[in-house]
Amino acid sequence: MYKNIMLKISGESLAGSNEQGFDFDILNDLSNSIKKLQSKSLKISIVLGGGNFIRGSSFSNGVVDRVTSDYMGMLGTVINSLALQSNLKKIGVESRVMTAISINRVAEPYIKNKASNHLDKNRVVIFASGTGNPFFFNGYSRSS
Numbered sequence: 001m002y003k004n005i006m007l008k009i010s011g012e013s014l015a016g017s018n019e020q021g022f023d024f025d026i027l028n029d030l031s032n033s034i035k036k037l038q039s040k041s042l043k044i045s046i047v048l049g050g051g052n053f054i055r056g057s058s059f060s061n062g063v064v065d066r067v068t069s070d071y072m073g074m075l076g077t078v079i080n081s082l083a084l085q086s087n088l089k090k091i092g093v094e095s096r097v098m099t100a101i102s103i104n105r106v107a108e109p110y111i112k113n114k115a116s117n118h119l120d121k122n123r124v125v126i127f128a129s130g131t132g133n134p135f136f137f138n139g140y141s142r143s144s
Contacts, residue, residue: 004043004119007034011049011080020052022083031087034124038093043119046126048084050076070134074101081128082106088124095124100132 009030016023038044053076054069064072081097088095096118097107107128108114118125 002042004045005037006045006047008047009049010051011053011076012051014080014083015052018052022052027083027087031084031091031093034088035091035093038122038124043122044124045115045119046081046084046124048077048080048126048128050074050078050080052076053079067134071101074129074132077128077130078103078107081126085126093124094122095126097126097128099127099129101129103129 014022014026014030016026034044034046050073054072078097078099078101081099085095085097096115098110098115099107100110102109110127115125115127
């Protein structure tokens with residue numbers, strides 16, 4: 001039996017049938033599913049995308065440069081992570097958002113030992129902003 005799991009959740013999945021933003025029923029269902037997993041004494045880490053707001057590489061269009069659009073995509077992951085964290089808190093699940101970019105007012109900086117400590121305390125850890133590096137290819141290819 002696994003004791004540690006990492007979930008990769010597409011930001012686009014949070015939009016549901018909407019083109020962007022949130023489908024709050026999906027966000028609630030996701031939170032409740034995470035709570036069920038946590039009740040099985042699993043240490044849960046989550047990587048959450050931001051495609052329901054912006055996909056940095058495809059937003060760069062000559063008006064917004066690629067580096068800026070990549071950072072905008074990273075911020076989309078932070079928005080989703082904060083929404084998930086808020087929803088988890090509402091149902092009694094402790095969680096922390098950790099980011100690779102500095103945004104200390106709303107999330108903690110990623111530090112490996114601190115993330116491990118949160119997991120040991122039965123907190124869900126949500127990783128946002130990818131690696132914090134523009135131009136980093138994550139292997140995702142969107143088909144039209």
